[in-house]
Amino acid sequence: MPLFYVINESGLKAIIGYLLLLLFFISYRQLYSTTSDKWFSFWLALQIMIVVLFSIGFDPNNIFMGFFSANFIGWIGSQKHFNWALLSFAAAIIFTVITLFVQGVMDNFIYFLPFAVVMIGAPFGIRSMNERMSLEKQLNQANDQIKDFIKREERVRIARDLHDTLGHTLSLITLQSQLVQRIADKHPDCVKVEAKEIEMTARSALQQVRELVSDMRAITIVEELADAEQILQAANIQFHMADETELLDLPPLQQNIVGMCLREVATNIVKHSQAQNCFVTFRNTRGNFSISVQDDGIGVAENTYEGNGLSGMRERLALVEGKLTIESGTGTIVTVTVPVIVKEEMVGL
Known part of the structure; x- marks a missing residue:
């Protein structure tokens, strides 16, 4: 449209029109490519x-070229620079409209006024759109980081579960293998039975790995207590447990976490305690449920309280706001405590 009005001119005015049009194209190109705030403001x-000169000097319809400038104002990031650019742009458009109206060349003032208002308000819409795009970009980046964190946490979880699950089972296989070696000469008939037990334990380990990978295995406290009794008896450690009726019906997540902790405790007793007996007791208090595992072994040195398995237990219990306490002297007492929901009795309803 501005080129159409310049073509109809002649002489010096036409030359000026072509130069202004060329400068407008250059400024349009530079505003897209420049990264300097100073040069952006200049262009x-x-x-x-140029829009003002084209509108006043050639034709009032050239004022619509201001929509290009409005677009670039909307892309200004700094709020201060945006406000100054918008005020300057609004002043230039208002000045142009008033000048054209005073000159009497703007035949239909009402026709141009709505476009001028939209032109001045356009930078707000463009800025809002850019902010939304920026937020969406930040959200996508945050989601990518969350995915990375989830993957990293999942690796840690799998490593921890492998340590707790396979460590327990492999310890049992080791004990059974040692038993086979001791009775091979004196009781050869029993070797076959023990070998069958080792096979069953190995199959159980394979099944545990499959369930762990598929993330379908739900561990219960009762199951882990039964497994703990098996591994302790295989190590010639007597297992003593309080009445199971004291066990609460905990949610699956708490059952799983407490069960994995019991597995780690049983494995540590077999490996390190040199105990003869193991005692498991339960305690129900208002809002808490505790399981204590006590052995009569050699105890635990204080500087070994935060070993690989115990730190994993603390991390798990933290997920359900539980806690782990360790007391060591003549033997070791490990207590796992988790909160429970107390259901109030509604009287008179």
Whole structure:
């Protein structure tokens, strides 16, 4: 449209028109490519000035070229620079409209007024759109980081579960293998039975790995207590447990976490305690459920309280706001405590 009005001119005015049009194209190109705030302001000011000159000097319809400048104002990141650019642009458009109206060349003022208002308000919409795009980009980046964190946490969880699950089972296989070696000469008939037990334990380990990978295995406290009794008896450690009726019906997540902790405790007793007996007791208090595992072994040195398995237990219990306490002297007492929901009795309802 501005080129159409310049073509109809002649002489010096036509030359000026072509130069202004060329400068407008250059400013349009530079505003897209420049990264300097100083040069951006320069090219934007030049473009607005060209719009004013085109509108006053050639044809009032050239004022619509201001929509290009409005677009670039909307892309200004700094709020301060945006406000100054918008005020300058609004002043230039209002000045142009008033000048054209005073000159009497703007035949239909009401026709141009709505477009001028939209032109001045356009940078707000463009800025809002850019902010939304920026937020979406940040959200996508945050989601990518969350995915990385989830993957990292999942690796840690799998490593911890492998340690707790396979460590327990492999310890049992080791004990059974040692038993086979001791009775091979004196009781050869029993070797076959023990070998069958080792096979069953190995199959159980394979099944545990499959369930662990598929993330379908739900561990219960009762099951882990039964497994703990098996591994302790295989190590010639007597297992003593309080009445199971004291066990609460905990949610699956708490059952799983407490069960994995019991597995780790049983494995540590077999490996390190040199105990003869193991005692498991339960305690129900208002809002808490505790399981204590006590052995009569050699105890635990204080500087070994935060070993690989115990730190994993603390991490698990932290997920359900549980806690782990260790007391060591003549033997070791490990207590796992988890919160429970207390259901109030509704009286008179």
